[in-house]
Structures are given as C-alpha cells and as structure tokens.
Amino acid sequence: MLGSDILVEMLVRHGVETIFGVPGDTNVSLYMALQKRMDDIRHVMARDERSAGFMADAYARLTDKPGVFECPSGAGAMYSLPPVAESNASSVPVILLTIDLPLPGEGRGVITELDCAKLFEPVTKMSIQVKTASKLPEIIRRAFRVACSGTPGAVHLQIPEDMLTTDVDPATISLHVDEECKTFPAFPMAAPxxxxxxxxxxxxxxxxxxxxxxxxxxxxxxxxxxxxxxxxxxxxxxxxxxxxxxxxxxxxxxxxxxxxxxxxxxxxxxxxxxxxxxxxxxxxxxxxxxxxxxxxxxxxxxxxxxxxxxxxxxxxxxxxxxxxxxxxxxxxxxxxxxxxxxxxxxxxxxVDRLNEYRASFWKEANTLLTREDVPLRPERVVEVFSQRLKAHGKAVHILSDAGTPTPYMTRFLKIQDRRTRFIIPRAFGGLGSAIPAVVGAYYADPDRKPIGMFGDGSLGMTAGELETLVRLNIPAMLLLFNNGCFGWIKGLHRLRGHNQCFGVDFLPPQGQAIGEAFGVKSWTAETSEQLDAALAEGFEMNAPCLIDIRVESLADRVPPVYSWLRKRERDPLTLQVEDVPYV
Missing domain, CATH: 3.40.50.1220 (TPP-binding domain)
Incomplete structure (x- = not known):
C-alpha cells in the first residue's frame, strides 16, 4: 500500500466522513488517495487554510467526532495556526494534517521549508513529524487517542510528502483502530x-x-x-x-x-x-x-x-x-x-428572588428591544431575530464571530430549544470564523439550518468563502452586522477617552452587492420591517443567503460589558436598562 492509501484508510476506519482542506504542491498524493475513496470520505475544499480549520472546529463542536483538516506546506501551515490554537484552548478535538516537504530536502533551503512540528507545539496537545511511512497507522491511532481523551484538544501531524508516496507491505503493519477513540470524550472518567x-x-x-x-x-x-x-x-x-x-x-x-x-x-x-x-x-x-x-x-x-x-x-x-x-x-x-x-x-x-430579578430586567429591557432607531440598534436586531427563530420552530445552529454580535446576542437572544446550539469562539476571540463555521455545522448536521453572525471586519477576512457556500449549496443564513469599523476596538479607544479614534474605521462594505456577486441571495436591512421580511424568507430558503444589516456601532454606546460599565462608574448589577455614553 502507498502511504497515502494507508493514511486515508486509517481516517475511514476511525469514522471520518468529512475532511476539510486546501490543495497545494505537497498534498497531491493525498488528494489522489482521497479521490479513490470518494464513496467513504468527503473532501470539502475551502478557499483558505484558516477557513478549513474553522470548518473542522465547528464540525467537532456539533458532533461527538474530531474535526479533521489538511493543508500543504509553508504558508498553508502558517494560515492553519489560528483555528488550531482556538480549538485547543477551547477543548475542541481537531486533527490537522500538514503535508510537508519530502524528508531528503530537510535543511537544504527548499522553498516553503518550515519546522511545522515545532510551530504547532505551543497550541496543541501533540505535534509531531512522521518520519517512517510504516508508522502512519500507529501515529494516526495516537492522534485520535490524544485528541479525544482527557480534555479534548488539537493534534497536529507533520507528514512529509515522501511518506505518502512510499510503498509499505501491509503484512508489516496493523490497520486496527481504537474504537473508544473514534468519538469523544474517549475513556470518560466517573468520580469516586x-x-x-x-x-x-x-x-x-x-x-x-x-x-x-x-x-x-x-x-x-x-x-x-x-x-x-x-x-x-x-x-x-x-x-x-x-x-x-x-x-x-x-x-x-x-x-x-x-x-x-x-x-x-x-x-x-x-x-x-x-x-x-x-x-x-x-x-x-x-x-x-x-x-x-x-x-x-x-x-x-x-x-x-x-x-x-x-x-x-x-x-x-x-x-x-x-x-x-x-x-x-x-x-x-x-x-x-x-x-x-x-x-x-x-x-x-x-429561586423566586432570582426570577423576580430576571422579570424586572426583561421588563426594563423591552424599551430597548422595541426601539425603532436608524441605524438599527443591535438590541432590536436580536429581538427581531429571536421572534423569527421562535416562529421557525426548528432547531438551528448559530455560529457567531467575536465582535458586535457577541455582547448583544449573549444578553438578549432567547434559545428555548435545547437542540439549538449557539457557538462563539471564546479562547482567542479572533475574527473570521463564522462564515466558514457554517460549512462545518452543515456537515455536522444537514437537518439543522446553520446561521452565521459576524461584523464587517470579519467579512473582509473571509468573504472568499461565500463561493464555497454557493459551490456546495450550503443553506446557511448569514447576518452581517455592518457599521464600517472595528467596533469593539473603537469602543475601547473611546472608553479610554480617545474620541478621535485612530486606525479603526473603514468604508462600510456593500454587503448585498458582495453577496450577489458570489451568487448568494442577499438583502439590505435598514429597518426592523426590512430585517423581519428578510429573515422570514431566509429561514425558509434551501440555499445560502445574506442579510446586510446596517447597525449602530459598539462605539456609539457602551455595550453590556461589566468591566466597561464599571469604568464609566455605572453599577453593572443594576436591573435597570439605560443608554450609557462613553463621555
């Protein structure tokens, strides 16, 4: 067997149904092996290695299986670092396969040469280089064991290209799998x-x-x-x-x-x-x-x-x-x-006392949730979305970026169906996860509509994945919170008294035009009526769609962030809801 066939066989035997990745010079052998096993394992091509990683991360969060993605050497490995770090710090089992330069070229100045095993060491549970093709089965078993047991986390395997083109006598290896480690948590512990x-x-x-x-x-x-x-x-x-x-x-x-x-x-x-x-x-x-x-x-x-x-x-x-x-x-x-x-x-x-607190808060909050300001307040966006989600009556997967959606969604979104999952990458708070994450969410469970929420800063980082949604016909609904700035950072500037903010503003993207350019059904929503109409149609669509929501910036009012309110000398525990200015 070729090493590439051994690798794919071991993935299939471990129950991997989907692998995300990006083609490159060094992973051609892997793609040839995957092509031979198309009935057993699906390859999802992303437009960026970082996106492939966020797809795998979302897949793992929404299943009991580790997410697997692959990348070529050099820049491909470097682009893969952010999602791997996020997965590992968030206790999400992900396995990255970096298909690297052949071993004979090591240390000889070959283009894209990089010590990938060392690069990923600080942000994984295990990062190793495969040096013998016959050890591929053993190392794949170990990768699944490490990713899925104890605290789940990320594993990185640096696989030189020549390991995949080497012939291995099947009689000299064992292709068995550890059944416990096909899913997580593997070997879960009870308490004394x-x-x-x-x-x-x-x-x-x-x-x-x-x-x-x-x-x-x-x-x-x-x-x-x-x-x-x-x-x-x-x-x-x-x-x-x-x-x-x-x-x-x-x-x-x-x-x-x-x-x-x-x-x-x-x-x-x-x-x-x-x-x-x-x-x-x-x-x-x-x-x-x-x-x-x-x-x-x-x-x-x-x-x-x-x-x-x-x-x-x-x-x-x-x-x-x-x-x-x-x-x-x-x-x-x-x-x-x-x-x-x-x-x-x-x-x-x-319990009654806490519910009295809760009732008082929501009674107060209603004044914000129903305000019809233009641009739309994020609170109003959440309320309209919550009502449409309730009317939809089906479980969905909601995947949000850090930034504008986070403080308002976590405070005001009401999830009444436990099967609905709301996911925000919280370990490092990087932008650019939501659009690719809906792809991973779809393959984790095609019966639940994936909904991505992100700001315009995030859109600028991953707009290319709109093509992926169209190519794969992912029925995702994307909500773009559009306010023409890195709102969270601009808010921090203003919190520190810098009203002439520097380096945080940009031209608001024409979200509807961008979506339509990729073939995504898109709308612009400047009022709650327009948003409600778009959501009603979007929830029923069986194709990707995007709503460009023109919202107020996080830098216009202090958002519901405990530490920020305390800096403005407000009581963060008050049940009264009020607008808090920065100055």
Whole structure:
C-alpha cells in the first residue's frame, strides 16, 4: 500500500466522513488517495487554510467526532495556526494534517521549508513529524487517542510528502483502530463515590446554591442531565457564554449568562449572593470572573467544581470540593444516589428572588428591544431575530464571530430549544470564523439550518468563502452586522477617552452587492420591517443567503460589558436598562 492509501484508510476506519482542506504542491498524493475513496470520505475544499480549520472546529463542536483538516506546506501551515490554537484552548478535538516537504530536502533551503512540528507545539496537545511511512497507522491511532481523551484538544501531524508516496507491505503493519477513540470524550472518567456524597451533603446544607454551567457541559452533551439534576434539587442555573443552551432559556431555573461580555445582571447577582456555587465544565477564567474581580465577595470557600481536567480544579480559588470527571457521567452519578426524600422546596424563596430579578430586567429591557432607531440598534436586531427563530420552530445552529454580535446576542437572544446550539469562539476571540463555521455545522448536521453572525471586519477576512457556500449549496443564513469599523476596538479607544479614534474605521462594505456577486441571495436591512421580511424568507430558503444589516456601532454606546460599565462608574448589577455614553 502507498502511504497515502494507508493514511486515508486509517481516517475511514476511525469514522471520518468529512475532511476539510486546501490543495497545494505537497498534498497531491493525498488528494489522489482521497479521490479513490470518494464513496467513504468527503473532501470539502475551502478557499483558505484558516477557513478549513474553522470548518473542522465547528464540525467537532456539533458532533461527538474530531474535526479533521489538511493543508500543504509553508504558508498553508502558517494560515492553519489560528483555528488550531482556538480549538485547543477551547477543548475542541481537531486533527490537522500538514503535508510537508519530502524528508531528503530537510535543511537544504527548499522553498516553503518550515519546522511545522515545532510551530504547532505551543497550541496543541501533540505535534509531531512522521518520519517512517510504516508508522502512519500507529501515529494516526495516537492522534485520535490524544485528541479525544482527557480534555479534548488539537493534534497536529507533520507528514512529509515522501511518506505518502512510499510503498509499505501491509503484512508489516496493523490497520486496527481504537474504537473508544473514534468519538469523544474517549475513556470518560466517573468520580469516586465519596466525592459524590460529599457534594450532595454540601448542596443539602446550602441555603442559596447555584449551578454554573460552562462549555464543558455542552462538550459532554450533558444538558439533559444537568437540567434533570437542577430540577431534582430545585437549584437555579447560570451559564457562561460557552455554556449557553444547556438549559432552555424559558426554564424557571435558567437565570442567565454570567461574567463580563453580554452578561445578565440578574445572573451576576445570583453568583454574588449565592452561598455555594457548583461550577461544572468551566475554567473559571478572566471573562467569567471579570479578571477575578467578580464577584466582589470572593468565591474562596464557597465553590465546588467538576471538571474533566484535574489541572483546572482549585486553580483560581480555594474550593470546598473538587471532582475530576466527565460532566455527564458525574451528573448521572449524582442523580443515581440522590436521596428520594431530598427536599428542594427550601430553595424556593431563593429561586423566586432570582426570577423576580430576571422579570424586572426583561421588563426594563423591552424599551430597548422595541426601539425603532436608524441605524438599527443591535438590541432590536436580536429581538427581531429571536421572534423569527421562535416562529421557525426548528432547531438551528448559530455560529457567531467575536465582535458586535457577541455582547448583544449573549444578553438578549432567547434559545428555548435545547437542540439549538449557539457557538462563539471564546479562547482567542479572533475574527473570521463564522462564515466558514457554517460549512462545518452543515456537515455536522444537514437537518439543522446553520446561521452565521459576524461584523464587517470579519467579512473582509473571509468573504472568499461565500463561493464555497454557493459551490456546495450550503443553506446557511448569514447576518452581517455592518457599521464600517472595528467596533469593539473603537469602543475601547473611546472608553479610554480617545474620541478621535485612530486606525479603526473603514468604508462600510456593500454587503448585498458582495453577496450577489458570489451568487448568494442577499438583502439590505435598514429597518426592523426590512430585517423581519428578510429573515422570514431566509429561514425558509434551501440555499445560502445574506442579510446586510446596517447597525449602530459598539462605539456609539457602551455595550453590556461589566468591566466597561464599571469604568464609566455605572453599577453593572443594576436591573435597570439605560443608554450609557462613553463621555
């Protein structure tokens, strides 16, 4: 067998149905092998290696399989770095195959020569170079094992081109796969029985317990178990941005989003006032804790933590109890031994208080959600979208870039169907993920409409992937938040008193014209009526479409960001909703 055939065979045996990538000088042999196996594995050509990586990332987030993408040598590898770093830091299992220069050219000044294994070391769980074709099966098995076990993450394999053109005697290798490592989490860990009973004892003694659901709950697909556990004990739930969707937003126990960016003041109040906070699948990092300044009453000695990675336990606070294990397994353990006489009614006054906070906030928020300003306020855009999403009545996948959509979507979007997933890359906050991500989302589940949200800064980075959507007929609906600037950065300039902002403004793109130039059905929405009409049509389309929404900039008013409001000497926990100027 040729090394290229061995590589593809191992991918197929590991259950890989889709591989994303970009053609180049060095990966021709791989493409020839993939072409022979078109009935078993699909290759999706992206227009940029970074885009291919974000496609794989979205695919992995929305399935229980690692996302796989490939790239050629040199610049192809360098362009692949941002999505790999994002996946690894976000605990998303992704495998990158860099098809590199032949080994004999190493160190001889061959064009595009680069030590890719070393390049990816800081941003992956494993980054190695294949030096013998006969080791390809072993290394592929290891790649899946590392990506899918423990804390999921990214793996990079640097495969010299001559490894794929070498003949290998099949009798000298084993093409077996580790069945456990075809999906993630592989080898999930349960918790010791005593830790489970200790946690239940803590929860029984607490007067104001709170569950904080992080991205690990979504990664473990533990939303139903978390909801059942919260209901059984009558404990309210708040979530981080990456934990959104683990419990329906209209549930009595679903209080809202905590942290800095797009937070709910009533949810932050819940953490402030709780006497026991159970963090599940959360790093308890800088966004959730607003740089470890929130809550004002320190979390020390009132935290219990469940995380698949023991290195994260008690990393930032002095925990009362730490449990290492998979979120879904541990929640099931808790449900299995929960005493039948557990009385959760004592938490009812606590739950009622938080729901009073929540009701007050949404009553106040209605004044912003219904305002008909021009350009459109982001709050109004979210409200119109939420109503159309509800009318659509089907689960969708929403993939957002960092930037303008983030603070307003996380605060005001209402997701009532747990099957709907809302994903924002939060590790590094780079732009340019949403448009390619809808491709990965579609191949993860073709029955759920992918919806991409991004600003005009992001569009400028990945507009070429509009061709990919048309070529593959991806029925994605794209929402362009168009305001002619890098709004988040411009807002930071103004927050620091620099009203004559420098280097952040550009010409607003003609989004409708750009979409139509690629063959994408497109609209321009300057009013809520125009937006609603476009959304109504877009939700029903079975082809790609784009809505160019002319919105107010994040630099015009201080967005719902806890730390920014505090810098403007406003109370971030107030339930009143008001416009906050920068000056």
């Amino acid at each position: 029985a005593k830790r489970i009973t200790d946690l239940l004892d803590l929860l029984a003694k607490a007067e104001r317990p709170l569950i904080v659901a992080g991205g690990g709950v979504n990664r473990s697909c533990a939303g139903p178990e978390l909801t059942a556990f919260a209901e059984a004990l009558n404990i309210p739930v708040v979530n981080t941005i990456t934990g959104q969707g683990v419990i329906p937003d209209d549930h009595d126990l679903a209080i809202g989003v905590i942290g800095d960016n797009g937070y709910h003041p009533h949810a932050n109040r819940a953490l402030e006032e709780s006497d026991l906070a159970l963090f599940i699948g959360s790093k308890m990092g800088s966004v959730v804790t607003v740089g470890w300044t929130f809550p004002k009453l320190t979390l020390n000695r009132r935290v219990a933590q469940i995380d698949i990675n023991p290195e994260r336990l008690a990393n930032n606070y002095e925990n009362l109890l730490s449990i290492s294990g998979d979120a879904r397994l541990v929640l099931n353990q808790l449900l299995e031994v929960l005493p039948k006489d557990f009385d959760g009614t004592k938490h009812t006054p606590w």
